[in-house]
Amino acid sequence: MSPSGSVASSRSAPKLRVNGIDRSIPLDRERSLLYVLREELGLTGTKYGCGEGECGACKVLVDGVAVRSCKTPIGEAIGRSVTTIEGLAQGGALHPVQQAFVDAGAFQCGYCTPGMIIAAVSLLRQSPRPSEVEIRASLDGNLCRCGGYLRVIEAIQRASRPSSESGGRTP
Amino acid sequence: MRTSDGALPFDLLSATERPYFDRLGNGLVVVLPAYQPGPEGWGRGGPPHGGAWIHLGEDGKARAFVGKVEVGQGTRTALSLLIAEELRLPLSSVELTMGDTDVCPWDMGTFGSRSMPDAGEHLRTTGAAARSILLGIASTKLEIAPGDLECSDGHVWAKGTKGSSSVGYGDLVKGLRRVEMVPPSARPTPPSEWTQAGRPTPNLGAREVVTGARQYTSDLHPSGLMHGKVLFAPAYGARLRSVDLSRAEAMPGVVVLHEGDLVALAAPDLATAHAALKAVRADWEPPNQLFERDIVEYLRRNPAEGEDFWDVIHHVAGDIDAALTAAPVSLHETYTTAYIAHVPMETHAVLASWEGERLTVWMGSQTPFRARDAISDALAIPPMNVHIVVPPTGSGFGGKHAADLGIVAARLAKASGRPVRIRYTREEEFTQAYLRPMAVIDIWSGAARDGTLGAWRFHVLNAGSAAARLPYKVANQKIDSQPADSPLSQGSYRALAATANNFARESHLDELAARVGADPVEYRLRHLADDRLAAVLRAVAERSGWVTHPPGSVAHGFGRGRGCGIAVGLEKGGRVATFAEVTVHEDRRLEVVRIVTGFECGAVVHPTNLRSQVEGGTIMALGGALFEAIHFENGRVLNPRLSEYRVPRFRDAPPIEVILLDRRDLPSQGGGEAPLIAVAPAIANAIYDATGRRLRSLPLAPDGTVA
Numbered sequence: 001m002s003p004s005g006s007v008a009s010s011r012s013a014p015k016l017r018v019n020g021i022d023r024s025i026p027l028d029r030e031r032s033l034l035y036v037l038r039e040e041l042g043l044t045g046t047k048y049g050c051g052e053g054e055c056g057a058c059k060v061l062v063d064g065v066a067v068r069s070c071k072t073p074i075g076e077a078i079g080r081s082v083t084t085i086e087g088l089a090q091g092g093a094l095h096p097v098q099q100a101f102v103d104a105g106a107f108q109c110g111y112c113t114p115g116m117i118i119a120a121v122s123l124l125r126q127s128p129r130p131s132e133v134e135i136r137a138s139l140d141g142n143l144c145r146c147g148g149y150l151r152v153i154e155a156i157q158r159a160s161r162p163s164s165e166s167g168g169r170t171p
Numbered sequence: 172m173r174t175s176d177g178a179l180p181f182d183l184l185s186a187t188e189r190p191y192f193d194r195l196g197n198g199l200v201v202v203l204p205a206y207q208p209g210p211e212g213w214g215r216g217g218p219p220h221g222g223a224w225i226h227l228g229e230d231g232k233a234r235a236f237v238g239k240v241e242v243g244q245g246t247r248t249a250l251s252l253l254i255a256e257e258l259r260l261p262l263s264s265v266e267l268t269m270g271d272t273d274v275c276p277w278d279m280g281t282f283g284s285r286s287m288p289d290a291g292e293h294l295r296t297t298g299a300a301a302r303s304i305l306l307g308i309a310s311t312k313l314e315i316a317p318g319d320l321e322c323s324d325g326h327v328w329a330k331g332t333k334g335s336s337s338v339g340y341g342d343l344v345k346g347l348r349r350v351e352m353v354p355p356s357a358r359p360t361p362p363s364e365w366t367q368a369g370r371p372t373p374n375l376g377a378r379e380v381v382t383g384a385r386q387y388t389s390d391l392h393p394s395g396l397m398h399g400k401v402l403f404a405p406a407y408g409a410r411l412r413s414v415d416l417s418r419a420e421a422m423p424g425v426v427v428l429h430e431g432d433l434v435a436l437a438a439p440d441l442a443t444a445h446a447a448l449k450a451v452r453a454d455w456e457p458p459n460q461l462f463e464r465d466i467v468e469y470l471r472r473n474p475a476e477g478e479d480f481w482d483v484i485h486h487v488a489g490d491i492d493a494a495l496t497a498a499p500v501s502l503h504e505t506y507t508t509a510y511i512a513h514v515p516m517e518t519h520a521v522l523a524s525w526e527g528e529r530l531t532v533w534m535g536s537q538t539p540f541r542a543r544d545a546i547s548d549a550l551a552i553p554p555m556n557v558h559i560v561v562p563p564t565g566s567g568f569g570g571k572h573a574a575d576l577g578i579v580a581a582r583l584a585k586a587s588g589r590p591v592r593i594r595y596t597r598e599e600e601f602t603q604a605y606l607r608p609m610a611v612i613d614i615w616s617g618a619a620r621d622g623t624l625g626a627w628r629f630h631v632l633n634a635g636s637a638a639a640r641l642p643y644k645v646a647n648q649k650i651d652s653q654p655a656d657s658p659l660s661q662g663s664y665r666a667l668a669a670t671a672n673n674f675a676r677e678s679h680l681d682e683l684a685a686r687v688g689a690d691p692v693e694y695r696l697r698h699l700a701d702d703r704l705a706a707v708l709r710a711v712a713e714r715s716g717w718v719t720h721p722p723g724s725v726a727h728g729f730g731r732g733r734g735c736g737i738a739v740g741l742e743k744g745g746r747v748a749t750f751a752e753v754t755v756h757e758d759r760r761l762e763v764v765r766i767v768t769g770f771e772c773g774a775v776v777h778p779t780n781l782r783s784q785v786e787g788g789t790i791m792a793l794g795g796a797l798f799e800a801i802h803f804e805n806g807r808v809l810n811p812r813l814s815e816y817r818v819p820r821f822r823d824a825p826p827i828e829v830i831l832l833d834r835r836d837l838p839s840q841g842g843g844e845a846p847l848i849a850v851a852p853a854i855a856n857a858i859y860d861a862t863g864r865r866l867r868s869l870p871l872a873p874d875g876t877v878a
Contacts, residue, residue: 031442039441044390045383047565049516050597054813057516085383098381105373105779108787109243110380111516111565117381136821143813145516145566146243147790149824151783 014078018043019087029075033067034058036074037084045085045114049143056142059115059122060084066122068141085114088121097121100159101152108146116142120156129160179555182238182277182540187350191226194274198228198344199308201301203293203353205276222276223293225254225301231325231341232264235297237290238278240270240537242567244843245780246286248375249368252777253291256368257298257359259322260340262375270539270561280538282569282663284743284841287776291839295359304351308343362774362835369833371779376563388535388562389520389594396522397426398444399583399593401576402434402451403603406806407660408458418450426587428579437583437591458806461658467507467611470633473656482668483654484636489647494626498617500686501626506675508610508634508869509800510659514818517565518600523580524590529556532577535564545574550581568791569663570604601811605662606801610634610671614679617647622687624698629676633657635668638848641676642741643698659803665788666844669742670795670851674869677738677852682865685722691737691856692717701741703771703834708739708748710830711769715750722856723863732756733764736856738849744838745772745845749789751853755861759876763793763823763854769830770846773837781842785829788846794819796851798870 013024018041025036037043037060046069049057053071060069061083062076088095094102097120107113116139123130123138130138135156144152181189186202203222226234235254241247247267255262268275278290302322309327310317319330326337362369379385404411411432420427424439425447434451438444461469495501521534530552536542539559547554564571576593584591595603610633617626627645633655640650652668684694692712699705711717717737725731732755739748750767770785798817802809810816851869858877859865871877 035442038390042392043383044386044392047387047517048389048594050813052597052812052814055516085381089382094378094381101381102373102377105377105783107374107377107380108245108783109516109564109566110376110385111243111387113380114383136824140821143516143818143820144787145514145568145791145818146783147787147819147824148783149790149819149821150786150827153821 016074016078016082017080018082019084025074029073029078031074032070033060033072033074033077033082034069037069043084043086047111047114049112049115054141054143055112055115056119056139057112057115059118059142061118061122064122064125066119085118088117095121097124097156097159100155104151104155104158106148106151106155108148112142112144116144116152120159123156124160130156132157180273180558182272182275183555186352191350192348195226195234196228197346197348198226199301199304199347200224200226200350201297201304201353202350203297203300223290223297224276225294225297227301227305227340227344229341229345231339232266233258233260233301234266234268235294236268236275237294238270238275238540239286239290240281240539240561240564242281242535242537242564242571244286245374245777245784246290248372249287249777249780250290250294251375252368252372253294254298256365257295258302260325262367262372264325270536270559272539272543272557272559277540280541280572282537282572284745284844287839287841288744291776296357297353299359300351300353300357303357305340305343309338312338312343362839368776369774369778369835372777374780385563387517387520387565388522388533389517389592391522391533391562391592393522393524393590395589397437397439397583397587397589397591398441399435399437399580399591400444400448401579401593402448402453403599405455406458407658408806409455412454412456414454415452418452419447422447422450426583428582428586433579435579435583437587460805463803466609466658469658470609470611470655475654475656482636484639484650484652486640486648486650491626491628491647491649494647495615495617495628498626499620500618500622500683501616502679502682502686503613503615504679504682504867506612506614506678506867508671508674508795510606510609510661510803511795511799512601512606512801512816513568513570513604513664514600514816515566515568515570518595518597519571519576519604520592520594521577521580522590522592523577523584525584528552529558530581531558531560532581533560533562534577535567535571536561536574536577537567537569537571541572542574542577546577546581549578568665569667572663573605597813598811601801601816602808605660607664607667608633608657608661610668612671612675614675616679616683618683618687620687622683622689622694624683631668631672631675634671637667638669638672638740638742642701642704642739643695644700645698658806659801665791666742666847669740669844669848670792673738673740673742673848674851674855677740677849678855678865678867681722681736681852681856681859685859688721690719691722693719695739699739701746704739704741704746704748707746707769707771707832708737710832711748711750711767712737714769714828714830715767717750722860732861734857734859734861736853736858736860738852738856740845740848742845742848744840745770745842747845747849749849749853751850751857753854753857753861755858755877759878761797761858761872761875761877763797763825765826765828766850766853767828767830768846768849769832770842771832771834772840772842772845774835774839775831775833776839778831778833781831782829784842785831785846786827788843789827789850790819790824792847792850793823796854796869797823797872798875800870800873
């Protein structure tokens, strides 16, 4: 059981489990998960980019799988576990994918980066050593207008290597 | 001059009157003023923009201030490296404030690849002056001649005694409240002696980016925040006939503003704001009809007076008419580019908040000082009562120069008595932000039988003059640019005119090379007037494995669906050459197989970021080259969605090999624009090489195929 284990114990205010914490959310089940995260819960690391599921800036993990939160009604997320970009680092230590994005310099303006990292975490859960073709196919729904795609591919490849390999960076 | 709360814009005070130490504590301030003439120093009437200033504090840190902004292009790290370099400080002891109109020097705006040549040089000069002043203070304190002292790692040391007699910068400035102007004699460290700048370095702020902690304007959420919406015309140029606001006004908490054609509202939450806007009933008078297919003729028929960013050119050398008439080989062709959108990932966002008479606007702006002036004009308040802050911004690409959204947010904030944020929806971004202009370019050329160019007449309509001048030796030239009256809202764009002009010129040069049976690399080298550009071209030809052949010569194995193209460009002080290899498959589908780009922009300050700029710029340029186009009718944008307007994705990114030529003997130039400008012609030339088809309009393959 989860530490706060009181999912749906209150009838009046539905709860959403975000980054391991149950949060009270409004009643409107059609409202998008993106809207609730940003506007109701103040989790602004998840970005609005297009509102039609084309850009991937709004991706979050729902039960470990990347979804476009702008196209996900909040009703579909209730009772499941949502992880946003703010929930990836543990106790001050970056998630290996986050660290790889830092090491590869895989961002320019950084606005698409949370969605990219979430998509990459989801991919690596399903396929720990993806080929470049797999990476490209899996992240094709994530846009980077700065054109940082090749750095992102490099970051994901770094993150997918065993730590002994990625530890030996050339200076 | 002082405002009621004591805050005031530094740039509206003289350099010695500013309350530096009230803000930042004791220390030493060194100021490079704007426009201070220096007979032998920085010369030519002083820095073209507003200079820089650096505060050295008792904590040993350097806090530097420039008017340029960071919108994702990576200049914050590059500029910080230059400060660290000059002051011999670790990068972690440097804090750089950019574009904050209360404390930063005035600046025209962040465009035209000026951050490195302007702000970079200003910070180097200011840092060098600060270092020599520190040496002077240390000399008195340590009783050692300045010439026997050196700065290193935030300390002043007696030369050759590292480890013993030293004093930290913080101790040197303790108790000081001293302001010094940069003397014209200040000399920055030559790039050949750099130890921090010029080396691979991670971009600053990476941790905030990857954890989602970085707050963009659209993330700012002060208490009491209202969300603003604007009623936009359904088509460019449409006029508001009548509007019924009663249903919106009846919604709880909604504040409505109606002045002339401006209708805007604010609501306590975003959902209510959207609903209130939907509840507004408006009747619009549509603009005159214009169909997309008529656009070229429309622009030709509607010349206009120049605007500021057009930078009109009229250049004549020799006798162009006689040379064109006499040339045994002559060619006249027309080239066009499409209206395209910037599509910043973060749509335009502003937050306005009043404190008494004083207004603060947070906005992702490339021109904060001009925004301050525009907002103060529109609201009829003194500029000193307007403060613009530029938070981290989700890219600009030349698209974030306008202040109109800030004006509306300020009015709504005034009317509601609460802070108001406005963020464009993606559809509003497509329909309300200005576009990159469509260009129409005519070239008439004349050459000798061996291909030697003797006549070049170049006329660019509706794009501007950048990169219109020839990098080639041609005796008789006439080059001019002509603005036009656009039927769509248009404005600045990353490498705007240079992309169009370079596409036309470098395509045309390939056409001439094909006509006379010359190899495109040899043909360019034969005419190039710029040794630096020739060096870049040679480097790219070599690295790409260029096989010498005239364009489209089947005998060499080309012309059967596979082809290579090359193009060069000289823009904003940067030299670029791009090689592209393409395959045109049997179903006419175009595949860009690989790209090799060489770039030289003087001394490289931040190679990690420059490489990202070249790669990213190449991919952005691929979009405009291959498939991006705004479609329109009656002033209405027909494809205002990411599902309808295609921008490059992972699948569109070919392998890109980047060659950076680091010229430590030359001043650093910007790298944000020039790397884009040879991509489209290189691909067009490769398509010709592969198929024998010459495409003269961008985008080249709107549906993914070559027609």
